[in-house]
Amino acid sequence: MALGNGDQGPSLPVRRSGRVRKRPSNHSENADYETKPSTRSPVSGETRRNAKRKAAPEVFDVPDNLLEASLGPWGENEQSEWPSWIExxxxxxxxTAILGLLGVKGARIEEVLSVDEDSLAALPPPVYGLVFLYEYVSEESVEAAETTRDVWFANQTTQNACATxxxxxxxxxxxxxxxxxxxRQFKQESKDLSPPLRGNMINDSDWIRVAHNSFARRLDLLNAALALQNDVDDRKKRARTSTTRQKKKKVKREKVKKDKSSGNSAYHFIAFVxxxxxxxxxxxxxxxxxxxGEYEKDQHWTSVVRPVIxxxxxxxxxxxxxxxxxxLCGDNLTHVRQKLATNVRSLVDLEAQFGGNGSGSGSSNPDWHSKTKGDIICNPTxxxxxxxQLDAQDIHDVAPDSEANPSQPPQDSPELTVEAALELWEKLGDEQKRIxxxxxxxxxxxGQEATTILGRTRDYTAAVxxxxxxxxxxxHDRTRCSTKSRDRHSEQYKTKKNPPSDDDMSKRSSAAAANGAASKDASPPTTDKQKVLLSTDTGHFSLVRAMHLADLITEMNGLCGILSLFSSMRYCLGEPTQHGNLWAALLFLPFGLFFDFLDGKVARWRKKSSMMGQELDSLADLISFGVSPAAVAFAIGMRTxxxxxxLAFFVLCGLTRLARFNVTASSIPTDASGKARYFEGTPIPTTLGLDALMGWWVSNGWIHDALPGGVCFAGSAFEVHPVVVLFMVHGCLMTSRTIHIPKP
Incomplete structure (x- = not known):
């Protein structure tokens, strides 16, 4: 929209405030003109007609979904656009990786684990400098005691850049x-700058910041930017409240000191060079x-800095x-590579002098090649x-001298005989193997460092x-399903609260009868009462109070099975001829069967049963009639x-049979009294037949090597006792769906 301004010509561009700037007058500053007095006298307390507008806030390109933008994968060249520096x-x-990104060649970073003479002496030479990290504590600044003209030094002008x-x-x-x-270009351009300007130049160098942030994730950069913004906001807040703070200067100083001491520790890197x-x-x-300090020529410079650290x-x-x-020291690989090149050059010179290729005595010594054969590298090609990472040119560039082997005479020395040359060859070969x-x-x-770097640079934030x-x-989908299920149960509960009709009562009675008395299912109120008691009572002995008399009798069934297991173990640890513990293991099982029958009778007598009683009965039967017979079989000699x-197959069949019974008990046809008419598959207590059979074997001494049927494939990996097949057959009978055994 264009605005006209009368005789003053076309209007100027619209400013941010939306008002047109007044065009400057066309007269000269030196021209004579009459000034008109102002019609409004300035009043000190006069208020503006329009309040002074605040500067418009800075505009940022904010993504629509901040969470997705923060946790998504890196964009192309996105990392170089961040101005933040991370810790x-x-x-x-x-x-070491940052050194490579900066462009440093032939150097690496080594960690010094102890500040003693031996640890510093073990560093790969040369040692260019030390980087010391410590928890920052403000100290009094110490001015330089000597001239610093030859020292390149930069100040830290941005947060978190102290390492670089x-x-x-x-x-x-x-x-x-x-x-x-x-x-090299950076060093030349910053040569004549002051330390603060050098630090500012580092801050403005994108390639240095990218190398510093090469291991950063986006969240690290966001946290660094947030910390810097928080510092700026805190400074602005302190500036606005400076007047109030001056009134309570002493109190505030004590509080600031306390806050600093209790805050998070800040770490700082400094250099010794x-x-x-x-x-x-x-x-x-x-x-x-x-x-x-200063150091002598025959003294290593780390001896001066060691006491300071x-x-x-x-x-x-x-x-x-x-x-x-x-x-920051020399790359040991480069040093080792130079030693290898010197070693190969020495071998090449020996071969040239004594191997018949030169004018030495090698031409008259045909045994030279036979005695110098091996895997030693002695040829520059x-x-x-x-x-x-060596080639023929690197070998030829090595100056032939005796400094690499100071204990040996020069190779071109006239005193070096063939025997001495062979001895030197052998020593150089051993040295090459060590190199x-x-x-x-x-x-x-x-390679380990590369693995560490690779693990740090891989950012799984987007995938997670x-x-x-x-x-x-x-x-969310499951929550909706559970909500529907909860609503359905709520409707059932409301139906249960309302008085049911006669038809409903007849249906519920028939369903209760279908569950069968053998499975110890009582009326729903009894089950609900025990469930509520177990879930709401949090006392130490609430579990004991919630148990019925039938449940305690079932526990006795499990106790018999456990005692049978321990008796089998004690027999295995004792003398094989002492059968007392073995008989105890066999006799505990009939007592378990007695308690198994008794708990059902008591449950029907007291008309109190529960789902907990059903689960206890299944677990106790598994121990007494599944695991314990298998343990007795192991004790009498089935140990291959x-x-x-x-035997494990036998136990798992019993486990599966009991689990199936708990699920299908209500679907088995019942008689008029509500009792199931038959067992589906052989009941697990029928394993007492195997218990009686093993008792007969023990009484006749048919155990261990005398087991009936002997052993098949003795001494091989397939060694087995044929009688163990009885346990497998019984396990199959327990899991059968076609065998129906009428209940007594």
């Missing part, structure tokens, strides 16, 4: 460290580097702070060198989120692996 874990594998700042403070000061093109013959502490939160750790020993120390083994160990360590969504959808499988 880094003090893991050498992660730091510490690494760069070491990398930029390291001598002989291979740098990529981006790092040698520059020339001096050692410096580079902390991105201090204004200047801190001079640590130990003193810092001991200073906060009472507060039990956490510390970690990492070392050997294809095995490719596995160690190759060391290379393999380093490769395995690198999708899986949880599917589970939630399934749960195939015997075990047959």
């Amino acid at each position: 880094l874990e003090s893991d050498p594998a992660f730091f 700042i510490a690494l760069l403070n070491i990398i930029m000061n390291a001598e002989g460290l291979g740098l990529g093109e981006k790092l 040698p520059v020339g013959q001096q050692v410096w502490q580079l902390d991105g939160l201090t204004s200047t580097p801190v001079f640590v 130990q003193e810092r750790m001991m200073r906060y020993e009472t507060e039990r702070l956490s510390f970690s120390l990492l070392a 050997d294809n095995r060198l490719l596995a160690y 190759l083994a060391e290379y393999d160990r380093e490769l395995k360590m690198g 989120h999708e899986w949880v969504k599917r589970l939630a959808d399934r749960g 692996p195939l015997d075990h499988l047959c």
Whole structure:
């Protein structure tokens, strides 16, 4: 919409407020003109006609579904668009990977487990610097005692970037460290900048931030951005309430100190690096580097920094702070590769001098090749060198000298005889084997680091989120089904509360009779009463109070079965000729049958039965008439692996038969009294027939090696006693659907 402005020509573009700017006047500032007095006198307390508008809030592109956008997979180049820096874990594998992403060559990060001379001396040379991690405690700043002109130092100007700042403070000061093109250009451009500007340059370098965040997940970046936003909001809030805080200055200071001490610990990375013959502490939160000390040429620089780190750790020993120390040192693989190249070059020179290819004495010594045969790499064109990232040019570039083997004379020395050369060859061969083994160990360590890095870079958040969504959808469907079922049960309960008609009473009576007295199903009110008592009474002995007399008798049936099991075990541990425990195991089973008959009689007499009693009866029968007979069979000699499988089959058949009985008891035809007319399959107490048979064998001494039928396939994997087939046949009879045994 265009707005006209009379004689002033076309209007200017519309501002955010929607009002047109007044066009500037066409007269010159130096022109003479008469100023008209203002018709309105300024009043100090005058209020504006329209309230001053607030600045429009910043507009963000907010996704429609924040949850899906937060937990979904990464988009293309999405990670490089985040301005946040995440907190880094003090893991050498992660730091080594970041070094590679930054463009550092021939270096790696090693973890130092102990700050002592031996641990620091065991680090792969050269050691370019140390990265020290500790729980940050504010200290008085120490100014540099020496000039820092030759020290490259950057301040930390953004949150959570201290790890990368510490690494760069070491990398930029390291001598002989291979740098990529981006790092060399970065070092050249930041050469003349101040530490704060260098830190700001690091913050503005997207490729450095992407390397720092290479192990970040989207939730990590969101948390980092949220923490930064919370800090900004807190500062704004403190600025608005600064007047109130000044009035209660002392009280607030004490409260702030208390809050800081009780808050979450913040960890901070600092660097220790040698520059020339001096050692410096580079902390991105201090204004200047801190001079640590000097070291001699014959002294390792870590001996200067070791007391400083130990003193810092001991200073906060009472507060039990956490510390970690990492070392930026040479890649041991590169060092081992150089040793291998030197070793192969020495062997090549020996072969050239004594192998007949040169002018040495090898031409007159035909035994040289026979004595130097083996798997040693002694040829620069050997294809095995490719596995160690070496080629013929790398071998020829090694300077032939005796420094690799200081204990041996130079190979071109006139005093080196053929015998000495053969001895040197053997030593170089042994050394090569050690070098190759060391290379393999380093490769395995690198493989473990690669596994760690791969596990950290794989983000399963999107998959887990999708899986949880599917589970939630399934749960919602089940909730709807359970709601329908609950409504159906509620309708049944309402029907039960209303007085039923005569037809309903006759149907319920016939259904109760169909359940049968043998299954101990009583009237529904008795079952409901026990169920309510078991679910609502939470006392220590509520279970005992809820049990009926018939249930206690069923427990005695289970007790007989358990005592039979223990008696069989005691017999197996004792002398085979002492049959007392074996007879006890056999005799407990008839007592179990007695209690099994008695509990049914008592339940019908007292007219109290329950689902709990039915379950107890099945479990007790399984122990007394299923597991216990199998244990007795094991005790008398059925102990081969195939015997075990047959006995296990017998027990599982009994288990299946009892479970089927609990499910189908109400469907079996009943007589006029409501008692089931027959058993479907042989009842499990009929296993007492096997118990009686085993008692006869014991009385005649037909046990162990004298079992009837002997043993088949003795000494083989299929060794079995034929009599165990009786247990399998009985198990099949118990699970039969066609065998109907009338009830007495």
